[in-house]
Amino acid sequence: MIDEALRKSAASQEKSYPNHILSPDHIWERIGNNRQKKPVMYRYIIGIAASLLMIFFIAWWCIPGNDNETVVQNKVLLPAQIPDNNKEAIAYISKYCLEHKSLCSSPTFNELRKELDETIKELTTVQQQLHLFGHDELLLRARERVKYQQSAIIHSIKQIL
Amino acid sequence: MKNHIFRFTPLFVVLLLHLYTTKAQTYQPVTNTITEVIPCTPETIFSIHAEKAVVLLSGWKNNYIQVQIYLSAVNADKKLAMRELNYMHYAITKEKNAVELRNIFTLPPAIDKIYSKLEVKLVIMIPEKNTLMITNQYGDIQLKGLTGNIKGNISFCNLQIEDYAANTRIDATYSEIKGVLKKGTHVINSKSGNIDLELQHVNALTINGIRTGIQIDTHGVNDYRYQINNSNGNIILPPKYNELKKKDKNRYSLITQPGTSVSLVQINTSFETVTIK
Numbered sequence: 001m002i003d004e005a006l007r008k009s010a011a012s013q014e015k016s017y018p019n020h021i022l023s024p025d026h027i028w029e030r031i032g033n034n035r036q037k038k039p040v041m042y043r044y045i046i047g048i049a050a051s052l053l054m055i056f057f058i059a060w061w062c063i064p065g066n067d068n069e070t071v072v073q074n075k076v077l078l079p080a081q082i083p084d085n086n087k088e089a090i091a092y093i094s095k096y097c098l099e100h101k102s103l104c105s106s107p108t109f110n111e112l113r114k115e116l117d118e119t120i121k122e123l124t125t126v127q128q129q130l131h132l133f134g135h136d137e138l139l140l141r142a143r144e145r146v147k148y149q150q151s152a153i154i155h156s157i158k159q160i161l
Numbered sequence: 162m163k164n165h166i167f168r169f170t171p172l173f174v175v176l177l178l179h180l181y182t183t184k185a186q187t188y189q190p191v192t193n194t195i196t197e198v199i200p201c202t203p204e205t206i207f208s209i210h211a212e213k214a215v216v217l218l219s220g221w222k223n224n225y226i227q228v229q230i231y232l233s234a235v236n237a238d239k240k241l242a243m244r245e246l247n248y249m250h251y252a253i254t255k256e257k258n259a260v261e262l263r264n265i266f267t268l269p270p271a272i273d274k275i276y277s278k279l280e281v282k283l284v285i286m287i288p289e290k291n292t293l294m295i296t297n298q299y300g301d302i303q304l305k306g307l308t309g310n311i312k313g314n315i316s317f318c319n320l321q322i323e324d325y326a327a328n329t330r331i332d333a334t335y336s337e338i339k340g341v342l343k344k345g346t347h348v349i350n351s352k353s354g355n356i357d358l359e360l361q362h363v364n365a366l367t368i369n370g371i372r373t374g375i376q377i378d379t380h381g382v383n384d385y386r387y388q389i390n391n392s393n394g395n396i397i398l399p400p401k402y403n404e405l406k407k408k409d410k411n412r413y414s415l416i417t418q419p420g421t422s423v424s425l426v427q428i429n430t431s432f433e434t435v436t437i438k
Contacts, residue, residue: 115372122335126317129299131273131274132268132273132274132275133213133275133279134274134275134276134278136213136278136299138213138299138300138301138317139213139299141317142299142317142335145317145335145353146335146353149335149353149372152372152432156393156432
């Protein structure tokens with residue numbers, strides 16, 4: 001109906017139609033061609049989008065378990081939450097590394113972990129000396145030095161994790 | 162009258178407590194002082210193996226070693242202090258060109274705790290040019306007026322160096338090294354420590370540090386050339402050297418080459434700051 005109306009309206013204008021422009025029949029033919037192509041193009045695009053969505057949903061559906069686990073683990077252990085207390089922080093790092101082995105296997109991390117283990121041994125030795133000699137000023141100073149280093153190493157580990 | 166007595170009773174109690182604590186603070190230490198004189202030659206190597214001791218060592222012009230050993234024990238119970246004073250021992254051995262001084266703590270088998278405050282102080286004079294080897298753990302050391310070769314192995318110590326022109330090699334852990342180095346070649350390996358030195362015409366200084374903060378006062382930075390590397394820590398320099406400071410990822414470095422005839426200051430450390438003044 002609309003086409004009919006347009007054709008009539010265009011035909012009424014034919015007398016004043018400029019000569020350098022294509023004839024109305026030619027134009028209508030082109031419009032018709034375009035109309036036939038467009039729905040085909042849309043169908044293709046919609047089909048591809050649907051396929052991509054399908055692939056995405058299938059992939060998401062197939063590996064949901066791992067993702068969920070990671071989310072749960074991250075909720076339990078975040079490096080930023082490493083406690084300020086050195087003893088608790090060391091326990092925290094050990095637990096974190098049990099669950100995130102790949103993160104804790106870099107050479108830099110291993111080096112820091114080795115240093116941290118050394119401070120634990122040194123602190124144990126100083127504590128034994130303190131037990132033997134009581135609150136000796138030189139031993140208390142030694143303990144503070146080891147604790148300071150331990151805190152610095154924990155800080156470095158925190159940055160890596 | 163009764164009311165007055167009750168009113169002043171707490172005051173008396175506080176006064177008695179105060180007298181008691183004041184008395185406790187002024188307990189006289191039980192001491193034992195020993196002086197030993199050991200003849201030696203310029204070739205004699207003097208070794209000190211100290212444990213929890215304060216070592217004050219000076220060089221002198223005489224040709225013998227003098228060792229003064231101060232042992233003290235402080236406790237409210239004088240008998241206990243006297244008994245525990247005997248836990249501290251020392252030994253001096255002489256063999257050809259070597260003299261060795263050693264202090265140790267020896268406890269009876271059943272004892273696993275010491276109740277007195279025990280102190281060992283070694284005041285030592287040695288010929289200034291003789292070779293010295295010193296080890297100490299949980300103590301303080303002062304070295305003064307020495308010009309020979311010195312080898313040290315210290316942990317949890319404060320080492321103070323004064324008027325010192327010896328050739329040095331020191332391995333230090335958790336220790337603080339402070340003082341003035343004059344002439345000589347010095348090598349310091351330090352882990353988890355702090356080094357604060359003033360240089361006066363040293364031939365060469367090498368510091369290999371791990372987690373060691375380093376401050377060097379050079380009295381005119383032009384007297385030396387520098388090779389400094391610091392990973393995970395900064396290098397603070399006088400303004401004119403700032404352009405030569407380089408940064409590569411987490412490592413700062415400074416290399417200057419004003420001429421090979423100039424003494425070299427070589428520093429490697431990590432995680433702490435290096436300051437050149």
